[in-house]
Amino acid sequence: MSDQTSPARERWGSKIAFIMAAVGFAVGFSNVWRFPSLAYEYGGGAFFIPYLMALLFVGIPLVTLEVSLGQYHQTGDVGVFGSIHRRLKGVGLGSVIAAWVLVTYYVPLIAWVVNAFFDSFRNASIWQDSNVNGTAAYAYFLDEIVGEKTLGPDNLPTRMVWANVGYVALTWFVVWLCLAWGIEATGKVTYFTVGLPAILIFVFLGRAVSLPGADSGIYAYVGKWDMSGLVQRPECWSRAVSQIFKSVGVTFGVFIAFGSYNPRDGPAFQNSIIISVCNSLFSFIAGFAVFAGLGYLAYFEGLALDEVAVSGPSLLFGAYPVVLLTLPGGIHWVRLLFFTLFLLGIDSAFALTDAVITVTADSVPGAKLSRKLIVSGWCILGFLTGLLYATDAGFVFLDVFDFYINFLIIIVGLFECFAVGWIAGLEQQCEELGPKTMLAYISTTFGSIITASGIWFGIPGDGVWSGFVTWFVLYLAGMAVTIFLLKKTRDSMPEEQQKSWKELFYILYFKNVQDYVEKMKKQIGYLPFIWGVLIKHVIPPILIVVFALGAVATNSEGQSVFGHYGGYVTWPYQVLGILAFCFTASTMLVGFAAPNLYNWTFVAQVEGSFVGTDEKFPEAEKSLSAEMADAAKAMAAADGESMAAATETKVDGEA
Numbered sequence: 001m002s003d004q005t006s007p008a009r010e011r012w013g014s015k016i017a018f019i020m021a022a023v024g025f026a027v028g029f030s031n032v033w034r035f036p037s038l039a040y041e042y043g044g045g046a047f048f049i050p051y052l053m054a055l056l057f058v059g060i061p062l063v064t065l066e067v068s069l070g071q072y073h074q075t076g077d078v079g080v081f082g083s084i085h086r087r088l089k090g091v092g093l094g095s096v097i098a099a100w101v102l103v104t105y106y107v108p109l110i111a112w113v114v115n116a117f118f119d120s121f122r123n124a125s126i127w128q129d130s131n132v133n134g135t136a137a138y139a140y141f142l143d144e145i146v147g148e149k150t151l152g153p154d155n156l157p158t159r160m161v162w163a164n165v166g167y168v169a170l171t172w173f174v175v176w177l178c179l180a181w182g183i184e185a186t187g188k189v190t191y192f193t194v195g196l197p198a199i200l201i202f203v204f205l206g207r208a209v210s211l212p213g214a215d216s217g218i219y220a221y222v223g224k225w226d227m228s229g230l231v232q233r234p235e236c237w238s239r240a241v242s243q244i245f246k247s248v249g250v251t252f253g254v255f256i257a258f259g260s261y262n263p264r265d266g267p268a269f270q271n272s273i274i275i276s277v278c279n280s281l282f283s284f285i286a287g288f289a290v291f292a293g294l295g296y297l298a299y300f301e302g303l304a305l306d307e308v309a310v311s312g313p314s315l316l317f318g319a320y321p322v323v324l325l326t327l328p329g330g331i332h333w334v335r336l337l338f339f340t341l342f343l344l345g346i347d348s349a350f351a352l353t354d355a356v357i358t359v360t361a362d363s364v365p366g367a368k369l370s371r372k373l374i375v376s377g378w379c380i381l382g383f384l385t386g387l388l389y390a391t392d393a394g395f396v397f398l399d400v401f402d403f404y405i406n407f408l409i410i411i412v413g414l415f416e417c418f419a420v421g422w423i424a425g426l427e428q429q430c431e432e433l434g435p436k437t438m439l440a441y442i443s444t445t446f447g448s449i450i451t452a453s454g455i456w457f458g459i460p461g462d463g464v465w466s467g468f469v470t471w472f473v474l475y476l477a478g479m480a481v482t483i484f485l486l487k488k489t490r491d492s493m494p495e496e497q498q499k500s501w502k503e504l505f506y507i508l509y510f511k512n513v514q515d516y517v518e519k520m521k522k523q524i525g526y527l528p529f530i531w532g533v534l535i536k537h538v539i540p541p542i543l544i545v546v547f548a549l550g551a552v553a554t555n556s557e558g559q560s561v562f563g564h565y566g567g568y569v570t571w572p573y574q575v576l577g578i579l580a581f582c583f584t585a586s587t588m589l590v591g592f593a594a595p596n597l598y599n600w601t602f603v604a605q606v607e608g609s610f611v612g613t614d615e616k617f618p619e620a621e622k623s624l625s626a627e628m629a630d631a632a633k634a635m636a637a638a639d640g641e642s643m644a645a646a647t648e649t650k651v652d653g654e655a
Contacts, residue, residue, distance in 0.1 A: 009074055009260070009261065010182055010183040010184065010261055011183070011184065011261055011262070011263070012183060012184065012187045012261050012262060013184045013187045013188060014187070015262075015266065015271070017184075017187025017188065017190065017191075018187065018258060018261070018262055018266075018271065019271060019274055019275065019278075020187065020190040020191060020194045020195070021186060021187055021190045021194075021258055021347070021351065022067075022254075022255060022258050022271075022275045022351075023194055023274075023275055023278045023279060023282075024190045024193055024194035024347030024348070024351065025249055025254050025255075025258075025347060025348050025351030025352070026247065026248050026249045026275060026276075026278075026279040026348075027194070027197070027278075027279055027282045027283075027344060027348075028247075028249075028344055028345060028348040029109070029316070029341070029344060029345060030243070030246050030247045031247055031279070031282050031283040031286055031344075032283075032286045032290065032315075032316065032341075032344070033311055033312050033313065033315050033316050034243060034246070034247070034311060034312070035051075035243055035247060035283040035284075035286070035287060036221060036283075036286065036287035036290045036291055036310070036311075037310045037311030037312070037315070038051075038236075038239055038240075038243055038311075039051075039221055039222065039287060040220055040221060040291070040310055040311075041311075042229050042230075042233060042236040042239065043224070043225065043226035043227065043228070043229035043230065043236070044219075044220060044221060044222055044223060044224035044225055044226060045222045045223070045224065045225045046225045046226050046227050046229060046230060047229075047236060047240070048222075049230060050230065050236055050237045050239075050240035051240045051243065051244070051280075053240070054237075054240040054241045054243070054244045055244055055276060055280055057534060057538060057539070057542075058241055058244055058245075058539055058542060059244040059248050059250070059276050059280075060272060060273060060276045061531055061534045061535060061539060062248070062250040062251070062413060062416075062417075062539065063248060063250060063255055063272040063275055063276050064268065064269055064272040064273075064527070064531060065250075065416065065417070065420060065535060066250060066253075066254075066255035066256045066259065066416075067255045067256075067258070067259040067262075067268045067271060067272045067275075068259065068268040068269070068272070068520055068524055068527065069256055069259070069420070070255065070256035070257060070258065070259025070260040070262075071259040071260065071262045071263075071264060071266055071268050071523075071524050072264065072268075072520045072523055072524050073260070074260050074264060075260055075358075075362045075602060076092070076096075076253065076256060076257050076260060076355070076358035076359040076361075076362045076602070077091075077092030077093070077095045077096055077253040077256050077257070077355070077358075077359055078092035078093055078096070078359050078362070078363070078598070078601040078602045079092070079359075079362050079601075079602035080092060080256055081416075081419055082598070082601070082602055084419050084420065084423060084424050085419070085423050085424070085426075086595045087591060087592045087593075087595045088415075088419050088423060088591065088592070089591045089595060089598040089601055089602070090587050090588040090589065090590055090591020090592060090595075090598060091412070091415045091416060091419055091588050091591065092253070092359065092601075093359075093587050093588070093591065093598065093601065094408075094411070094412050094415065094584045094585070094587050094588040095251055095252060095253040095256075095355075095412050095416070096252075096253045096355055096356050096359045097408075097583070097584045097587060098251060098252055098253075098405060098408040098409055098412055098584055099252040099253050099254065099352045099355045099356055100352075100356050101401060101405055101408065101580050101584075102252065102352055102405055103349055103352035103353055103356075103382065104382055104385040104386055104388075104389075105386075105389055105397065105398045105401050105402065106345065106348065106349050106352065107168060107171050107172060107175065107349050107382060107386055108164070108168050108171075108386050108389035108390065108394055108398065109345065109389075109398060110171050110341075110342060110345040110346060110349060111164055111167035111168040111170070111171045111386075111390075112141075112145055112146055112164065112167070113338050113341045113342050113345065114167045114170060114171060114338075114342060115145050115163060115164060115167045116141065116145050116317065116338050117335060117338035117339060117342065119144070119145060120331060120334055120335050120338065121335075126140040126144075127321060127325070127331060127334050128331060129325075130325045130326065130330055132322060132325065133301065133322060134297070134308065134309050134314070134318040134319035134322045135309075135318065137317065137318045137319075137321055137322050138309065138313070138314045138317055138318025138319075141313070141317035141318065142395065145317075146161070146164070146392070146394055146395045147159075147161035147163075147164065147391075147392040147394070148392055148393075148395060149392075150392045151392050151393060151396075154569055155393055155396050155568060155569065155573075156393060156569065156572075157391035157392055157393035157394075158391075158392055158393075159391065159392050160387070160390055160391055161390055161391065161392055161394070162390075164389075164390040164394065165387065165390045168383060168386040168387070168389070168390050169383055171346070171349070172379045172380075172382050172383045172386070173379075174346060175346070175349050175350045175353055175379055175382075176375055176376065176379040178193075178346070178347075178350040179350050179353060179354055179357065179371075179375045179379075180371065180372045180375045180376070181372075182371060183261045183354075186350065186354070189347075189350075190347055192343075193343050193346055193347040194343075194347060196340075196343055197340050197343045197344050198282070200336065200340045200343075201282070201285060201286055201289060201340070202285070203336075204289040204293075204337070204340075205285060205288055205289040205292070207327070207333075208288075208289050208290075208292035208293040208296065208323075209288070209292045211292065211293070211295075211296035211299075212296060212299050212300075213295045213296040213297075213298060213299025213300065214292035214293070214295045214296050215295065216295040216298070216299070216305065217291035217292050217293070217294045217295020217296065217298070217305060218288060218291055218292055218295065219295075220291060220295070220305050221287050221288065221290075221291035222287070222288075235549070238545070238546045238549050238550075241542060241543075241546050242406060242546065245406075245409050245410070245413065246406075246409075247279060247280075247283060248275075248276060248279055249348070249351075250409075250413060251409040251410075251412040251413040251416065252352060252355055252409070253355035253356075253358075253359065254351045254352060254354065254355045255272075255275075256355070256358075257354055257355045257357075257358035257359075258351070258354075260358065264523045264524060265523060265524065265525065266524065266525070267524075267525050267526070268524040268525060268527075269524075269525065269526050269527050269528070269531075270525075270526075290310075290315065290320065291310075293319075293320055293323040293324075294308050294310060294315075294319060294320075294323070296323060296326075297319060297322060297323045297326075300326055313395075316337075316341060320337065321334045321337060324337060353375075353378060353379070353382065356378055357371070357374050357375055357378060359601070359602070360374050360378070361374055362602045362603065363600060363601050363602055363603070364599075364600040364601070364602075364603050365600065367603050396566075396568060396573060397573070397576075399566060399568075400565060400566065400568060400573045400574070400576070400577045401576070401577055401580065403561075403565045403566070403577065404565070404577035404578065404580055404581050405580070406550060407547065407550060407551070407562075407581050408580065408581055408584050410543050410546055410547045410550075411547065411581075411584070411585060411588075412584070412588075413539070413543055414540055414543045414544065414547070415588055417535050417536070417539050417540050417543070418540060420513065420516060420535055420536075421512075421513050421532070421535045421536030421537070421540065422442065422512070422513075422536065424512055424513065424515075424516040425511070425512030425513070425515050425516055426438065426512060428511075428512065428515075429507060429508070429511065429512050432507055433486060433489055433504065433507060433508060434485060434486075434488075434489040436485050437482060437485040437486050437489055437508070440478065440481050440482040440485055441478075441479075441482045441508060443478065444474070444475060444477075444478025444479055444481070444482055445475075445478075446540070446544070447474065447478065448470075448471050448474035448475040448478060449471060449541045449544050449545070450544060450548075451470055451471070451474055452467040452468065452470050452471035452474075453467070453544055453545050453548035453549075454548065455467040455470050456545075456548070456549075457548050457549050457551075457552040458548075458552050482508075486504055486508065490504060509537075510532065510533070510536075513532040513533075513535060513536045514529065514532050516532075517529075517531065517532045550562070555567070562578075563578065565577065
């Protein structure tokens, strides 16, 4: 590992600039086209129950995790997780790979918005026709703007759409302009790219609620409370978690990168709450604007609300422009809509790109390069990658990658929580409780929920109760072994050094993550005790269940959706999507197995020492994997003896 240090780290111009940039990243297309439709689909106002629970127990803790880690360690993703343990650098790399996959299709989506905006000035444009309906408007968007009119039945690309090549280049140039002059300049840009859409959404809201029929749309959005869906359609809970992931934008390394440009003593927890709440408020307010407009469109066309497009691109490029076209000066409202969408998208795009740039600049080779050169290199590469989406099959490629990236972000989120909740301080736990005890405890915790998830979602029929029983039995059996091993460790201590059972269980369940929290609190300020509990014990099981639910989902033909998504052909669509997932997962696993391969990925940032760590880096000579391997061998050798003795052992009542 290099001992060189980087120049003084860049800083945001102000706390407000950081908040604006972070909120700008979080708020994007998903807040407008996905959240309101989920509420409509899953019981109206009743959907806010799983959504707010997901925000409270998953969203805010994960935003806090990333902002706090970036601020404490003063480096990007790779440096953060490499500082926790040298075998976790691959987790940071996996995160920025996910960010890069997303931004390479997010920029072309913005480019289509730019294309639609300029197209609206043509006399022959469909946006000039006030009599067009939503179906025709969306078909025009796909055929003329995206260029799908030349696609055959197999949806394979046949040509480049040269107008979109130009708009992709233009969009990447705007991203370059927002990033090339440093993070302080980027912060100033966000006052416009975030502030103006916030104003415009209220403009759209005010106009929409004044229209006839708006009340029926708003009632469908939040007025009805169909609580039965929370029980009869349990997938609404996983959809709420997925929406939090995709809307807030955790696991892409952006909050870590942005947090690293804050002073170390900034209020990370407070900032994280502000960011998360602002994102959700924007979604909530946008929902009123969307459904008030859709209620008016249904009234205007004499249709039921469920006959109007209420979600996805068909909402933003079909139904909603038609709503605006019916108003006086309609074409100008449509242009204002496209301009608002551009602003919503562009700050998300440059934030994702900045996550990659931060990791590059913090690497050994990147430390020798200027920021402008790094930004230019990634923007050029982004443009070249974006050519895939500038074909007439660009929307199909986007749809496929947008599906498979769901699996990427859940895996990255799981590994991030595992890093802080389980790996941080694990060596100390092994010293105090014994490596065999820790191996048994980790295997019990994760093995039981993984097995239960397999039963819940992998076995035909109603396996809900079977899964819960399996989870309960496996956890109890595993904890019996863990407690037996814990007792052996306790009995082996000199009597004056023996800890009470209360102390031992605290060390087992909480001490490592709370020690890490206390260490961070000395620099970044207040973090609640419950935050560490959520990161270690609550969020990982939730993410495992959500991943399993998605992995075993089937289509109408009984095929696994994973590998057959959307009915698209295997090559190139399914293959590229699966390869993106496998490449990201393998990057994380390689880092764990061979950490020295990633030694070039980050350098120190503060006074020549590895930031955010009180220990010498690399860590102790005896690595985590060696300890756990030794523990596994010892457990295998002692398995017969342990299981027999465990049935005879009674836990004494010191707790």
